[in-house]
Amino acid sequence: MSKIEGRREKVVIFDPPSSILVDLTRTADVIVIGAGAIGCCIAYQLAKSRLKVVVIEKTEPGYEASSAAAGMLSPRYDPAGHRPYFDLCLAGHQLYPALAEELRGFTGIDIELLQYGTLELFLDEEDEKEGQYLDPFQKGVGLATELLAPEQVWEMEPALSRTLRGALFFPKDRHVNNPRLVEALARGALRLGVEFLVGKPVTEILRDPSRVSGVKAYDETIQGDTLVIATGCWSNQMGTLLNYPLPVEPAKGQMVATESFPPLLNHVVASRKVYLVPRLGVGARGGAPLLIGATVEFVGYDKRVTLQGVETLIRDALEIVPSLGDKALTRTWAGLRPYTRDLLPILGPIPGMENVVVATGHFRNGILLTPITGKLIQELIVDGKTSLSLEPFSPRRFARGRT
Ligand SMILES: Cc1cc2nc3c(=O)[nH]c(=O)nc-3n(C[C@H](O)[C@H](O)[C@H](O)COP(=O)(O)OP(=O)(O)OC[C@H]3O[C@@H](n4cnc5c(N)ncnc54)[C@H](O)[C@@H]3O)c2cc1C
Missing domain, CATH: 3.30.9.10 (D-Amino Acid Oxidase, subunit A, domain 2)
Incomplete structure (x- = not known):
């Protein structure tokens, strides 16, 4: 994945000796923070809908949990558990064959499903x-x-x-080869025009009075209409920046x-x-x-x-x-x-910050849930509604005063 590199745009205003380098502020329809399987799949699906997407990753795409996983795609029903969660897992499982074919055709990468x-x-x-x-x-x-x-x-x-x-x-x-899955999604996204800023931790979230307007990532400022939080087990840090609890450990x-x-x-x-x-x-x-x-x-x-x-x-x-x-x-x-404490992912808009969408907390089933998460978040951002209800997974359940 090391070939996917952040591209920094610099404008040289004066030539040396008095050269001043000024960062261009990037703009995007959607900023995705985190390039694990979840962030890469969301970026790939959004780019297919012709949105301009920037993915910001503090290390490298797929460097964290998404490459560490064992790649098992095993939906299970827990009779004492949560039916909507089982339905989500089953939907993820069912989407895999078509996704594998699509990625093979589009990127030449076999994800070994x-x-x-x-x-x-x-x-x-x-x-x-x-x-x-x-x-x-x-x-x-x-x-x-x-x-x-x-x-x-x-x-x-x-x-x-x-x-x-x-x-x-x-x-x-x-079973899927999960490192290959992330590589195929990232390559597919790149081919569709998604920009990857790699090695750049997001350290600040910018706000207009009423909405989030962009982020700062190391030395870059990126303005965007919608922000997607796909930062895996670091999502609580994003919650701190947003001043909204995202209790992921x-x-x-x-x-x-x-x-x-x-x-x-x-x-x-x-x-x-x-x-x-x-x-x-x-x-x-x-x-x-x-x-x-x-x-x-x-x-x-x-x-x-x-x-x-x-x-x-x-x-x-x-x-x-x-x-x-x-x-x-x-x-x-x-x-x-x-x-997450309730073992459910956190999916959907943050109440009161409707242009911030969360896709995290997938715990032991994040690879299984990658295709359905990408699809549902794409539907939410593009159509404003989803084919499976995200309500049971809403960040609202962690709102202050509710837990
Ligand atoms: C040992 C192990 C085995 C597993 N086996 C399976 C399995 O068989 N089947 C299954 O379905 N699931 C399995 N899982 C779970 C699965 O790996 C995770 O649920 C899934 O990978 C989560 O994906 P993600 O994209 O949310 O997180 P990650 O892959 O962790 O990606 C999050 C990304 O966000 C980036 N990031 C964080 N903070 C910032 C920031 N401030 N700025 C920029 N970038 C940031 C990180 O660097 C990281 O790359 C397993 C996990 C482990 C550890």
Whole structure:
């Protein structure tokens, strides 16, 4: 992504010796702050509607959570949870095949969208009961599931531990190569004329008396009609600049990856402790790394990989695939998920600041939710209405005095 660089316009008024450099103020229909998967998808969709978009990113596109993710696209229905959230996740899942085709055609980048399903393993009797309880709820909302006995699981995945008690299989779950997804969205946006200002943190939000008029990012001033906040787990800082609470916290996730080897697993396998994702994308050709994740830790903006984190992941992975023990560990990393207390994303205009739109707080499902978030925010900005209600996700729920 390093080739996408901020382009600085300077006007030389006098030649040396008395040269003065003056920054041109940029103008945009929409300013998007944050170039993770969410910000890049919003920019891409808005540019397709011929809006002039500037994306401002403090590091590089996709450098944070969006590249750290495991790429699982797994909508789940929680019977004690929130139906509109499930509908949002399902909509995200359904949009992926068309988006993958579109991005391949437009950018030449294959985001490696694959459907190999997830086996949610039962490690003990309690898991088994939980799986049996959840299965009819998943079917009830239209998700394909199969309850499998241990023998059926071993037939599908011979490398799995003989102590398993069965699994709930989600055959329609997909997987995407998330770093490629961000790259394709950013390249697509760039090709449609979106400007990326990279390496420039937004430090100030400018206001006319009644509305937000632009931002300052390092040495640049950008004026815009609409501002989109897509700053992941840093969104609380944007809330401070706006004087409106956007309580998003970082939830650290550590991951490890093995060397490439002939696939030992043909599905994503997950237990309540750990998941294993075979990255069987293009180029895998008989050998693929296995991603093992992920911790969930509330330790602030700390992205260090720790011995404890790695030890836990490896121990839990070996419990379900004992023969992994002789594989080489080739990579470790950590990313910061944007977590909200009610586990719901924050989507929609800020009350009283109608030209500021928030798209953040996607926590563990931000990659799954990328296509639907891009679509809904584009609809909101271009048409003033959305095909799925954003009301359940409104920033209004955090208004002072309500929480
Ligand atoms: C280990 C791990 C595994 C995961 N696995 C999955 C998975 O399998 N499936 C799934 O759906 N989701 C998964 N997720 C969650 C997913 O990665 C996130 O929900 C998603 O990436 C959030 O995207 P985002 O664009 O909002 O945030 P980010 O990718 O963090 O992007 C936000 C961007 O805003 C920029 N920014 C912040 N402040 C400023 C500022 N002041 N000025 C300019 N730029 C700024 C940041 O630099 C950053 O690039 C996982 C996350 C982790 C950490």
